[in-house]
Amino acid sequence: MLTLHTAELLLPGHGLMPLPGGAVAVRGREIAALGTPADLAGRFPGARVRRWPGLLTPGLVNPWGPELLEGAYHPDPREAAELGTEPLTGAALDVLALTDTRWGGSARRGVQRMLAHGTVAVAGTLERPFARDAADRSGLARRQRSAAPPGPVSLDPLAGRTAPGPEVFAAARLSEGAPAAFAVFDVLGPGGAAPGADPCAALAARGAGRCVATVLGGRLVHRRR
Known part of the structure; x- marks a missing residue:
């Protein structure tokens, strides 16, 4: 079954514009399309819809x-x-x-x-x-890595960062036909990004512990209860 994952803000990745209220359509292990929920619902009638709070980005x-x-x-x-x-x-x-x-x-x-x-x-x-x-x-x-990174070991890949660089993300961008590997972080609510603020800075400030959902290989492998 095809699934639409919607969020308050979709950050598809390098070189692509953020999409407020954006959605990612997942078919099997791959991304079928990106767009607005209305557009994707029209393209994929009957798709299951999962709605998440926060920021949807490539996985870390x-x-x-x-x-x-x-x-x-x-x-x-x-x-x-x-x-x-x-x-x-x-x-x-x-x-x-x-x-x-x-x-x-x-x-x-x-x-x-x-x-x-x-x-x-x-x-x-x-x-x-x-x-x-x-x-x-x-x-x-x-x-692969050439050496252990500096700083204390952490489950949070964003630990110690003021803004996530491109090396933090597993893919440069989310795109049609690419593996469905992304995450959603609840960092845009109270205490999160102010209007007009950089959402990536809010993500770094609040940390990856704010993850509400992780999709890997097209499967929902984590969902915050």
């Missing part, structure tokens, strides 16, 4: 793939009372006596947390099978 690249999937343990919710909810690294891992099974579960949870931050690709070489398996099963693309 998290630059800390190995650090988050191989070097950090993401506690199971059942372990929250003992271990908390944030990723554990360094000396905290030494006392956990982690087996491959627990590492595999951690990597899968780490991937889900990445998806909840609008991530559709990870950078860095994944050496451990459980990390590669978790990324590949989810559909996350993998990108």
Whole structure:
């Protein structure tokens, strides 16, 4: 079934004008069209419509793939009372006596947390099978990098930025026939972008944790409850 994803503002990407109230039509794994909801509803009668608050952009690249999937343990919710909810690294891992099974579960949870931050690709070489398996099963693309990026490791690819540069996005633009890999961020409401302000600056200021939906390979892989 073809699905229309609509948002308050569509930012298709480099060189393309923002479209207030824009929509992306998804058929299978690909983008079928971009435009206004009215135009796309006319072109695709009977399409399912999903309406999201905020800013729809190409999905993000998290630059800390190995650090988050191989070097950090993401506690199971059942372990929250003992271990908390944030990723554990360094000396905290030494006392956990982690087996491959627990590492595999951690990597899968780490991937889900990445998806909840609008991530559709990870950078860095994944050496451990459980990390590669978790990324590949989810559909996350993998990108090469020359070195670990500066700054603290974060699930938020926008952490420490005043504005997202082109390297933050997994694709330069959303276009017809391209893979359907995008995210929606609720950053335009109260406390978000003021009228006439740069929406990308609002996205960087409020962070990828404001992600309400992530579409990867045409599938809705994250939806904020």
